[in-house]
Amino acid sequence: MGGTGVQGFERLPARVFDFTSGSRRDLYFAILHVFNDANERLETALLLEQVHGRLPGTGYTDPVDEDEVEAALRHLESLDLLESSQSYTASYATAAEFERKNVQYTLTARGEAEFAGVRVVLERLKEKGALQTAVLDAVGDRLAALDTLMSADDPAQDSRVFTTLQELEGHLDSLRDNTKRFNNELQRLLRADGADLDTFHEVKKATVGYLDAFVDNLEERARTIADALARVEEHGTARLLERALNGANLPPSADERVRADWLDGRRAKWSGLRLWFAPAEDGQEGVRRLHEVARRAIGALLETLERITESRRRASSTAEDLRTAARWFAGAASEEELPLLWSALTGLSPARHAVLGHEDGELIEPGTAWADADPVPVSPNLRSSGRSGRVARTARVRDVRATERRRRERALAQRAQTExxxxxxxxxxxxxxxxxxxxxxxxxxxxxxxxxxxxxxxxxxxxxxxxxxxxxxxxxxxxxxxxxxxxxxxxxxxxxxxxxxxxxxxxxxxxxxxxxxxxxxxxxxxxxxxx
Structure with missing residues (x-):
């Protein structure tokens, strides 16, 4: 479909990250790695033989010759990740060598961006989320530093305003990303059924302690950040961003559109900071989410730990007992052993009245057959209802509405007394x-x-x-x-x-x-x- 699209939506470039697909993706990534390392050493262009010689330094160990590397370089050039040019500084022995080796390759801005994007993905896959109180302290420190710099109103300090604001935004991004990853890992932990119950129990118990330590003094830290945020905003957010823009030292080629985009990005970051820590009618939104995540996680982990403890308290489950009994019955030597095994397993006797005893059991010698022993009186109810005693009516269900009302009234009175x-x-x-x-x-x-x-x-x-x-x-x-x-x-x-x-x-x-x-x-x- 045609059209201009949704306002503010950034469309992906065509064929982005195409080099990560196919059977030669590892070779393509290694070649981009070579060019990225060269850029860090301020080498702007590389020849074919230089790229081929530096591949082992990236950790790429598959055997590859120069023809395969040249084909990979041309493929990356077709994806606009590399660009080629003629090299007039080297010396060549023959015309054929000149035709083959006079081309040098440079990493494009898109190639640098796509390589950095893949590196970010690989690093994210290795990282673990965390609830770091040190990040909260760092946010408060940076806001306090901004308050001091804005109070001075010294243009010479604009560069420090810019760097301090950048550090604040980095801490906020770290807090947000770590919280999301930790919450996802926490949900996986709650769903996990560990084979090693001892390890599983210890991990969840340690996680409960970790969450409890994070929640402790969380509200006090959030209140400190909110106070520092209010002091900074008293100087004016627009003035703060204007000084940060002056301290950013954007290149002379940056036009008004670039400067406006820079300011829009900083405003969006500042709005995110206020969403987390600025006081609202229902509290600080971000801090409230942190409280909810930690509170729900602690409750769920404690319930899981209780279930694990209960399962350990039972020596075996009913299903496992029945499977064991079935194996014993299947392994019986003869059918005559089956009733004896049933009686030993269940403790049930063929007749109900066999459980009744004589008035003076000491008069009956051990081992006497029931047919030879004196008769035992049996209650008529046993034959008619299957019970030896008299069956009474079921008691009426007690009305607890008055009790609930008294409890509510007592709770309201206690709340009013506390207030x-x-x-x-x-x-x-x-x-x-x-x-x-x-x-x-x-x-x-x-x-x-x-x-x-x-x-x-x-x-x-x-x-x-x-x-x-x-x-x-x-x-x-x-x-x-x-x-x-x-x-x-x-x-x-x-x-x-x-x-x-x-x-x-x-x-x-x-x-x-x-x-x-x-x-x-x-x-x-x-x-x-x-x-």
Whole structure:
């Protein structure tokens, strides 16, 4: 079909990567390898004998003569990967030698691009995906560096703006590509049925630990990146890209179209960065995807590990037991052995009443045949219903709707209580622990839980301890006590004493309506109970 095509869609050139098909593809790739190595040594053209002599250096070991190499060179020239020209600098002994060896070959821009494309494919096939927290830290560092450079507004630093922006884009591409590959490998791992259960179990267990370590502090790193991104955008994205363009030192031949395309590429990269880390109504999109990938993977891996553990706990499966029994029955010496084997395997006797015992079994000598022993009373129900006891009616199904309603109400009350504690315990800044004074017991338990989380964290270089609640909604910063004062917190159930730490309790992120902390001294204490 004709037409102009979809706007913005780049069509593939005709016969792209054609050299990778056919029986001589390895020779073609080796020849392009020779020219790529020559370009790295700033050799722009090679003769036929030079190409033939350098083929073994690429690792190509198949025997090949100069006629085959010449045919391959002409084929690559027909694909517009090489171009030929006359060489007037060499000396030739005969006219025939001149006709044969005066042609030199050069790698074209398309040949260089197709060779690089194949190399990228081969490298991608060998690479493994990873969730690298170091890349997140590097993104934050580069954004902080851009903020510093943009604050200076020094034209002499435009080249550094360009290189820093390039490094930032490289880190973002690495994060995106590694996340996609790791997710694909993770799905293959979840579908894999390893023959070696020990190795399979250890790999999945180690992967759960790897994911857990990545998710830990992920939200804090993402918040740091979002803050740095906001600071850079305060200087103006257009101004940033304009300075990066000036620092890119494009050649004089670059017209307005080339410069516009360069700026469009940078804008697209910046939009991708914002999609990952810029705050939105439902959170940071890229970080939310990372959380979802890690959370689903941890759950699926734990379920798989549980299934493996359960399968190990059972000595054998029912199907395997039945196959073993079938082999034993097939190998029986005679039909008389079959009932004995059946009784030994199943523990079932021919008659139901044979399982009943005498009132005093010690009076019956071991080995006495049942026909010679005293009779045993049998319940009439056994003959009529197959059961020795009386069969009662099935119990009515219990109505659990009231229980479910009470559970929902209790869950809502607990959620409201947690939200209320979050509002009441938030401080305007660092304050003494003793400033809380009188507390309701529920608020005291929330405060005690926060203190316990902070004390469990390692001490930072500035002497503080920081901790986030499990849902990331509250952050506590615990400063070392400046003196030996003792704090006393009173609740309706008693008093609590301990070191008078300086604490700062805050709600990370932008404040929402209704989240403002109340005035100091209002900690849900009944009237007249304040300290």
């Amino acid at each position: 209320r504690a979050r509002q009441l315990l938030a401080t305007d800044g660092p304050m003494r622990l003793s400033s809380f004074g009188m507390l309701e017991h529920d608020l005291f338990e929330h405060l005690l839980s926060l203190l316990g989380q902070a004390l469990a964290e390692p001490v930072a270089s500035d002497g503080t301890r920081r901790a986030l609640t499990f849902d990331g909604r509250m952050e506590i910063v615990l400063y070392p006590p400046p003196d030996g004062r003792v704090a006393t917190l009173r609740t309706p159930r008693g008093e609590f004493t301990g070191p008078d730490h300086v604490v700062s309790i805050s709600v990370p992120g932008p404040a929402r309506a209704g989240d403002a902390p109340p005035p100091r001294g209002s900690f849900g204490v009944a009237e007249g109970g304040a300290a």
